[in-house]
Amino acid sequence: MDKELSLQKDLFSRIKELDGTRHAHLYVAFVVCGVCVGQVLQCYTDMLITCRINRENPTCFQLIDCKDDNCTTHVLAIINDKTTEDRNMLMNEATNILVRCGLIPKKHGELFSVSRGWCEDSLCVVDRNAAPFFGVTSVGVHLNCFVRTEHGNVEVWMARRASTKSKYPSKWDPTVAGGLPVGMGLFENVIKEAEEEAGIPNTMVTIGAKSAGVLSQMTCCSDGSCLKQSLYFIWDMEVDKDFIPHPADGEVDKFERWSVETLESEVRQGERLRPAMRLVATDFLIRHGVITPDREPQLVKIQSAMHQDRYIFPHKGAIDSGASEN
């Protein structure tokens, strides 16, 4: 195998490195109102099934055997879930337990929605710090500002994260990257983040940024914890050759224009990108004709791995989650 081919083969492995589904055997599906909304590490289930809204009420999480075709799997379900308010109180109590056990230092205060997936009905809420323990879907927006040079080549504005960031300091992101706050529209968030992070005027983004789809993958921490579906919503914006983004809110310490060759080299073999941004960069390179099927034999698998739907846990059986079993 020649060197080029061996590097090409590697891209799929690098995309798969980010895929946490290999840790799925450590988890049980987390079911609310009969719907799989996430997953919980098996080692936490004993702790959670002691959880009750108050002393008068029975325990509310239950570990249930679930027959699916010929297989039996376990799911952790909220059984005593008569109302949304009950479920919210229960998730709050579960968060208290996570704090007491030292798994999270404290509550964050901001609440995340628990639902089957993006744009699905919210079934309850959970504190932001506890959300990863339940596999709650994570949503980010990403803007690639790019330039076409005189020779027709594409170059991309990349952002180096501030060295003071708690996660991935000094690693490189697309021009703009941000998490989605509750209650905000996706494009609205792109416009806001572009101004905050890169000083790009609202009107420029409103007119120039074009939605380019969504990437989805089941990601987790390197130790296998915090398995969740991550959604990366993508926008591209072609900008003038003389356009320069500038750090505005301190999240980014510098911007740099990269050739697509540099970007490709980074996704294939570099360590400068924030690891999850390999997906966003690879998608950009595929959509812009840089990574092509004639050069990349693994393209089908790579694109499939970047568009996973969340439901990796077999769970078709009906669970009567409305009735208490106690």
Place this chain on the structure above:
Amino acid sequence: MDKELSLQKDLFSRIKELDGTRHAHLYVAFVVCGVCVGQVLQCYTDMLITCRINRENPTCFQLIDCKDDNCTTHVLAIINDKTTEDRNMLMNEATNILVRCGLIPKKHGELFSVSRGWCEDSLCVVDRNAAPFFGVTSVGVHLNCFVRTEHGNVEVWMARRASTKSKYPSKWDPTVAGGLPVGMGLFENVIKEAEEEAGIPNTMVTIGAKSAGVLSQMTCCSDGSCLKQSLYFIWDMEVDKDFIPHPADGEVDKFERWSVETLESEVRQGERLRPAMRLVATDFLIRHGVITPDREPQLVKIQSAMHQDRYIFPHKGAIDSGASEN
């Protein structure tokens, strides 16, 4: 639910209509050299397991119980597969049986490769007319020629298939659409088809067409037969406002420039497109910022459904396909 939202919801259903995985229970995995290369309707397996290379040899297809986690599934495997030549002879004999049973009228003569997927090693060959019975991967190339109008709107050149075509006469395709002949490169095929079907000069395609990725879905005929992985390799080419493609080889009877609104209306509720081209058109509309996540709540599921990897059949267990069991 307002009318717009109900139409939006419908797009996922229309993409899923093309997805044949709902028929998977009618099939068994087809395994060669221990690798799943396709699937065969269960009702054909009895016929195939009588198949042998010649009278002196034992039967070569075997129906095997395969333990996968706690589930038992059946796979049809070629057991007596010592050499590629043996396997080729066996697939040829299987094709003779399909002809004798009237399932195909005659051999085609052109041979298709049988492999785990696109760009994987070929394990044997099968006659083109028999390939669908074994779920052999189907590969097509697709070119979207598009124009940016003075107002910045995108319009796409669409091709109406000739009324004499045996499949989907008079339905609409992207500007250029063609199957991949054995031994030809993908982009090489785009260049060839663009000239043959639409009279577009080679140099124009070589310079202007940009690869934009691949779509993959398990498709089947409307009666549930011929389940296979279909790969749609996509190119976009921006063309001048005065560019007009013209029918060259009789495959297309006319070209027409459609607004993206017309194209979106077709994928959402029309019947003019060749059904599988809904995927290609939807992908174009997503990549070009027409179908956006703020307007399309099902976007994650839609993109996931358009990027399935082929292996829908549980098959992890090792099958010692090298040794005869007879």
